[in-house]
Amino acid sequence: MITIGIDIGGSSIKAALTETGTSILARTQRPTLAEGGVDDTVGQLHACIEELIAAHDAAPADIAGIGVGVPGAIDHDRGIVLYPPNLPSWKEVPLAALLSDRWGVPVLLENDANCAALGERHYGAGRSHEHFIALTLGTGVGGGIITGGRIFRGARGFAGEFGHISIDADGPACNCGSHGCIEAYVGIHYLMREALPDLRNDPDSLLHTRALNDAEALDPKDIAEAAAKGDATCIAILRRTGERLGVAIASAANLLDIEIFIIGGGIAGAGAPLFDGIAESARHRVLKVHRESLALLPAELGNDAGMLGAASLML
16 A cells, blocks of 8 residues: 655654555655745645655556644544644644645545554554554643554543643643643753753763753753763753653553553653663553553654654555
């Protein structure tokens, strides 16, 4: 089955022509033009599709369908994108119809975190697992729930908002309006806001001078690199982040009877300090029945996960 998968991000659109579940036949990438209007971004989508079809010397009739991953909520029945946070000019956009009318093929929409989970299911770390939760640690904390090998959407299609599990009712304010959400600790900007005082207060840290003089340029990758060189403060920051994630993971495991967690996104590249913190914290809190079988797996697909998952929507 030949399908096209598209991942719409805040800054770029990634798209691939795939033999679903097997291989990528062609790929392309274009700017999202998020600050423009709906027509600007949709024009970029059409350009991506046209380029992929031409690269494979195919016709639209050869394509079984197009899957699109979009940040935010989806009305699946009507094929409408609802107020996506990274596309400020979009309100209720009938994206499925805009694409299917142009190309004459079925179009399915899905939340981008769900697409990333589905990508790992078919191509990555979830290939041999029927039930898991995939987490994406980045600007926010995205989550996709896979049960029986398929996306679990919930009653209205909004399930999987892992980043808004609260681990402290009196914790820091989250941009969702609640307090103590795991995203308010682990999201990139929140994590750095909390980490900078630690780095500034430790003259032995490899990042001490930069934290004092060039804090805006620091990000979690810098912390991970310093931790890999033995920086005690950076190791402690990553371990603390993992411990907090572990609290939320234990809650999800206990609630859903899911024991496999696939963890990706930029922060997940921090490696052992982060994963060790998650494991110790989660195993301390899960029900005894889950303690030995709880598994934390690094995601395998990187930035391709959402695109490949979108291509798999037609399966």
